[in-house]
Amino acid sequence: xxxxxxxxxxxxxxxxxxxxxxxxxxxxxxxxxxxxxxxxxxxxxxxxxxxxxxxxxxxxxxxxxxxxxxxxxxxxxxxxxxxxxxxxxxxxxxxxxxxxxxxxxxxxxxxxxxxxxxxxxxxxxxxxxxxxxxxxxxxxxxxxxxxxxxxxxxxxxxxxxxxxxxxxxxxxxxxxxxxxxxxxxxxxxxxxxxxxxxxxxxxxxxxxxxxxxxxxxxxxxxxxxxxxxxxxxxxxxxxxxxxxxxxxxxxxxxxxxxxxxxxxxxxxxxxxxxxxxxxxxxxxxxxxxxxxxxxxxxxxxxxxxxxxxxxxxxxxxxxxxxxxxxxxxxxxxxxxxxxxxxxxxxxxxxxxxxxxxxxxxxxxxxxxxxxxxxxxxxxxxxxxxxxxxxxxxxxxxxxxxxxxxxxxxxxxxxxxxxxxxxxxxxxxxxxxxxxxxxxxxxxxxxxxxxxxxxxxxxxxxxxxxxxxxxxxxxxxxxxxxxxxxxxxxxxxxxxxxxxxxxxxxxxxxxxxxxxxxxxxxxxxxxxxxxxxxxxxxxxxxxxxxxxxxxxxxxxxxxxxxxxxxxxxxxxxxxxxxxxxxxxxxxxxxxxxxxxxxxxxxxxxxxx
Amino acid sequence: xxxxxxxxxxxxxxxxxxxxxxxxxxxxxxxxxxxxxxxxxxxxxxxxxxxxxxxxxxxxxxxxxxxxxxxxxxxxxxxxxxxxxxxxxxxxxxxxxxxxxxxxxxxxxxxxxxxxxxxxxxxxxxxxxxxxxxxxxxxxxxxxxxxxxxxxxxxxxxxxxxxxxxxxxxxxxxxxxxxxxxxxxxxxxxxxxxxxxxxxxxxxxxxxxxxxxxxxxxxxxxxxxxxxxxxxxxxxxxxxxxxxxxxxxxxxxxxxxxxxxxxxxxxxxxxxxxxxxxxxxxxxxx
Ligand code: SF4
Ligand code: SF4
Ligand code: SF4
Ligand code: FES
Ligand code: FES
Numbered sequence: 001x002x003x004x005x006x007x008x009x010x011x012x013x014x015x016x017x018x019x020x021x022x023x024x025x026x027x028x029x030x031x032x033x034x035x036x037x038x039x040x041x042x043x044x045x046x047x048x049x050x051x052x053x054x055x056x057x058x059x060x061x062x063x064x065x066x067x068x069x070x071x072x073x074x075x076x077x078x079x080x081x082x083x084x085x086x087x088x089x090x091x092x093x094x095x096x097x098x099x100x101x102x103x104x105x106x107x108x109x110x111x112x113x114x115x116x117x118x119x120x121x122x123x124x125x126x127x128x129x130x131x132x133x134x135x136x137x138x139x140x141x142x143x144x145x146x147x148x149x150x151x152x153x154x155x156x157x158x159x160x161x162x163x164x165x166x167x168x169x170x171x172x173x174x175x176x177x178x179x180x181x182x183x184x185x186x187x188x189x190x191x192x193x194x195x196x197x198x199x200x201x202x203x204x205x206x207x208x209x210x211x212x213x214x215x216x217x218x219x220x221x222x223x224x225x226x227x228x229x230x231x232x233x234x235x236x237x238x239x240x241x242x243x244x245x246x247x248x249x250x251x252x253x254x255x256x257x258x259x260x261x262x263x264x265x266x267x268x269x270x271x272x273x274x275x276x277x278x279x280x281x282x283x284x285x286x287x288x289x290x291x292x293x294x295x296x297x298x299x300x301x302x303x304x305x306x307x308x309x310x311x312x313x314x315x316x317x318x319x320x321x322x323x324x325x326x327x328x329x330x331x332x333x334x335x336x337x338x339x340x341x342x343x344x345x346x347x348x349x350x351x352x353x354x355x356x357x358x359x360x361x362x363x364x365x366x367x368x369x370x371x372x373x374x375x376x377x378x379x380x381x382x383x384x385x386x387x388x389x390x391x392x393x394x395x396x397x398x399x400x401x402x403x404x405x406x407x408x409x410x411x412x413x414x415x416x417x418x419x420x421x422x423x424x425x426x427x428x429x430x431x432x433x434x435x436x437x438x439x440x441x442x443x444x445x446x447x448x449x450x451x452x453x454x455x456x457x458x459x460x461x462x463x464x465x466x467x468x469x470x471x472x473x474x475x476x477x478x479x480x481x482x483x484x485x486x487x488x489x490x491x492x493x494x495x496x497x498x499x500x501x502x503x504x505x506x507x508x509x510x511x512x513x514x515x516x517x518x519x520x521x522x523x524x525x526x527x528x529x530x531x532x533x534x535x536x537x538x539x540x541x542x543x544x545x546x547x548x549x550x551x552x553x554x555x556x557x558x559x560x561x562x563x564x565x566x567x568x569x570x571x572x573x574x575x576x577x578x579x580x581x582x583x584x585x586x587x588x589x590x591x592x593x594x595x596x597x598x599x600x601x602x603x604x605x606x607x
Numbered sequence: 608x609x610x611x612x613x614x615x616x617x618x619x620x621x622x623x624x625x626x627x628x629x630x631x632x633x634x635x636x637x638x639x640x641x642x643x644x645x646x647x648x649x650x651x652x653x654x655x656x657x658x659x660x661x662x663x664x665x666x667x668x669x670x671x672x673x674x675x676x677x678x679x680x681x682x683x684x685x686x687x688x689x690x691x692x693x694x695x696x697x698x699x700x701x702x703x704x705x706x707x708x709x710x711x712x713x714x715x716x717x718x719x720x721x722x723x724x725x726x727x728x729x730x731x732x733x734x735x736x737x738x739x740x741x742x743x744x745x746x747x748x749x750x751x752x753x754x755x756x757x758x759x760x761x762x763x764x765x766x767x768x769x770x771x772x773x774x775x776x777x778x779x780x781x782x783x784x785x786x787x788x789x790x791x792x793x794x795x796x797x798x799x800x801x802x803x804x805x806x807x808x809x810x811x812x813x814x815x816x817x818x819x820x821x822x823x824x825x826x827x828x829x830x831x832x833x834x835x836x837x838x839x840x841x842x843x844x845x846x847x848x849x850x851x852x853x854x855x856x857x858x859x860x861x862x863x864x865x866x867x868x869x870x871x872x873x874x875x876x877x878x879x880x881x882x883x884x885x886x887x888x889x890x891x892x893x
Contacts, residue, residue, distance in 0.1 A: 003777070004802030006793065071794045084770075084777030085793035086802065093782040100794070368784070385781065390661050390681055539761065539781070539788030541662050543700070546707035549739050549786050557735075572733065579703035582676045582696060583664040590675060 014073035017065035031079045055383030067160035068099040094385045096367030105160040106138045108181040113287045115149035115444040127174035138181045145287035149444035150451045157181040166328040193298035198449040206438045211298030219340045222301040230420040234309045242313040248424035250436035254411040256509045267396040268314040271404035278311040278319035279407040285369040286481035288512035291440040292410035296330035300337035306413035311358045325365040369536040374407045387538045388586035431457030435497035443468040446517040462492030473517040480509020483591035485598030523559040533592040544589025547580040566606040622688040638679040652762035653680035656875045660763035702727040716816030748797035753824040758817035765809035778802040807883035820864040844882040862886045
């Protein structure tokens with residue numbers, strides 16, 4: 001590979017940002033000044049290419065320091081990592097949090113997604129934009145869900161610099177958002193994670209029991225509250241024993257696909273190729289989801305322990321935690337927890353003195369919903385565009401860096417702790433025979449007490465809404481997020497289990513429950529959902545890339561129409577929706593029409 | 608891919624295609640099997656010299672037991688598989704895909720697409736006159752070839768031919784995302800500022816005419832491009848010792864473009880700048 005880098009030069013600041021991540025360059029091949037030795041020495045090939053997975057961290061480093069990524073900075077980064085500049089440009093332009101055009105050092109991300117829309121996001125945006133006009137040094141960017149839906153409306157300020165500063169305003173008023181953008185370093189702190197738990201203090205909580213009880217920064221406190229008993233049990237059982245327990249527990253993935261976790265681990269563990277990888281998907285970007293954030297902010301060591309157990313079970317020595325770019329506090333807490341665990345021998349070459357080596361690397365996402373798709377996530381970590389790969393081959397055969405990989409989301413992994421501490425039988429006794437264990441729900445929208453709820457599988461939707469204090473005049477409930485579907489107020493007896501929701505013709509998805517009263521017209525919600533998919537499509541396949549655009553256009557046309565006047569466009573939506581579901585490469589395109597379809601069929605949206 | 612079959616014979620798999628039992632060598636795709644059984648499955652992003660990206664989804668077929676349709680060009684045939692190529696479900700998706708493409712880009716120079724639009728009853732106009740289109744001006748920034756992304760279906764073939772599958776120049780990639788995704792060089796600069804080496808291998812694989820010889824582009828603009836009046840003669844490139852095959856396309860006694868046979872075991876359709884573009888001296892009659 002004879003790469004051509006062009007001659008744009010980085011500024012000193014940009015160079016410093018990259019060097020802080022990668023260390024100083026060793027030769028002129030990497031962008032240092034040319035020395036005599038360089039004339040007789042070439043660097044490249046396999047060794048150099050192997051660093052491509054530092055592309056995303058490198059882009060973050062520049063974006064964090066400067067606020068955007070210039071030609072010179074990108075070129076320098078490419079030189080350091082031996083990445084073709086055209087490909088790096090393709091990667092940089094893939095993520096919403098990066099800009100390749102100059103922009104102010106401070107960016108205020110204002111959420112315009114469903115829960116925030118209901119809570120006044122449009123007024124908030126207008127207010128903020130008129131206060132922070134052009135000369136303010138702040139770029140206001142309207143965007144999808146920030147995962148703060150229990151405190152909607154929400155805004156996140158990011159000020160580039162060394163160090164980068166962030167501030168969250170939620171619930172945001174114009175005042176508070178402007179303040180956060182004006183001085184992210186000194187803005188008021190966020191409330192503790194436990195404030196997102198309306199059930200805090202309930203002794204029956206299995207997954208959330210420690211949130212708000214332990215100090216998230218204190219490893220000893222975690223141990224004093226039962227931490228690391230699951231890992232000890234795992235070592236006592238051996239890898240095969242752990243896989244057996246997890247299989248017997250009936251645990252299935254909580255991300256939406258509901259695949260049996262034990263089977264996935266077994267399939268990964270038994271592959272002859274090495275190395276094996278563990279990937280924790282902490283990129284929850286489904287609009288309306290924030291449970292993984294609350295777990296990571298409130299009980300970070302639990303995730304560290306659970307990842308170690310999983311890594312041990314599948315024979316991996318490296319785990320990647322792919323964390324949403326919009327979660328600065330969760331990032332800080334996880335970084336701290338991983339550092340502490342490493343310092344205390346709970347990660348590293350010899351975990352707990354058991355001769356097992358395992359470590360965790362954090363990778364920050366950069367604003368791309370599609371990277372929650374497991375194979376897109378691998379591409380993202382590897383330094384490619386976050387485009388899903390086609391399956392087969394499945395990740396358990398060929399996943400991250402081509403190795404056998406088990407990918408689980410945060411909620412799935414933390415369930416492994418009670419499986420091991422209480423035993424598979426006791427765990428399986430929770431919930432229903434088809435859906436075992438406890439389940440987390442993210443409740444937001446028109447309810448009195450939005451937040452993360454934990455209930456054993458099998459509770460009815462109505463019971464959950466009762467707990468959350470559903471308001472008068474309920475019009476619809478969106479179950480499973482933008483990729484899920486709407487149910488009617490007279491369907492609240494659907495049991496919250498995988499089989500129960502399936503029977504009722506809907507889906508539990510990732511556990512999103514968004515309640516809407518009649519104050520926001522349904523067509524507006526649907527337009528927002530359609531805009532979301534159009535915006536988040538990776539663009540790889542035609543049904544999704546163009547289909548999501550045509551869907552949004554049709555919904556615009558019928559926003560004000562019903563009955564016969566809407567019939568043509570409804571038929572068009574059905575035709576396009578069916579092809580998106582059938583012919584798209586990945587789940588994003590396949591589900592992009594779910595919510596709209598359910599609104600038409602179950603709620604009679606355009607009748 | 609090679610003209611002369613080499614290597615050990617492969618095991619034959621048995622499966623059913625539209626109800627008929629068929630046999631195909633292990634490792635072949637469903638599309639290979641369809642083609643050897645004489646079935647015409649439409650394809651756009653599949654190319655005979657490349658591993659397809661399976662992005663266009665026009666080749667979808669129904670595989671029993673699969674939740675969604677399956678891209679025939681990329682799915683390996685498996686023992687016992689039951690494939691149906693012509694169900695209502697598969698035809699529906701193909702029709703919609705053709706409508707989506709034809710309503711968003713200019714397919715006027717895409718071979719066979721008009722025929723498929725007819726066959727599948729696609730009506731691209733039904734999305735209305737305001738349907739969003741990829742309206743891009745042709746990029747004419749060098750003397751050798753033109754990039755007209757208003758015709759691009761994002762099949763990724765040029766990216767793969769320029770990158771790891773053939774040329775290893777990595778001069779082009781996909782940038783942006785969703786409907787805004789485009790083929791671009793670094794920083795979206797002119798081609799002349801990029802890593803492009805002008806081998807033209809991307810033009811060779813482009814299925815839509817989005818990438819074309821400057822000569823062809825100019826003649827089309829002038830209305831003088833006439834494929835029926837052209838002859839194609841395959842000969843050997845005389846520039847260097849590699850000895851690539853060149854196919855000279857001649858109209859009115861002038862070479863109008865140069866391609867290379869895809870079944871040539873040495874080049875697989877690829878050339879370098881000299882073989883592809885260095886033909887002017889032949890017709891320099893001053
Ligand atoms: S379905 Fe959408 S997101 Fe998924 S691969 Fe296709 S274009 Fe990308
Ligand atoms: S320019 Fe041609 S080869 Fe490249 S992606 Fe577009 S249609 Fe495909
Ligand atoms: S096309 Fe290029 S490589 Fe091939 S024979 Fe001609 S000069 Fe040599
Ligand atoms: S933070 Fe706004 S909808 Fe989730
Ligand atoms: S030809 Fe198979 S997906 Fe494009």
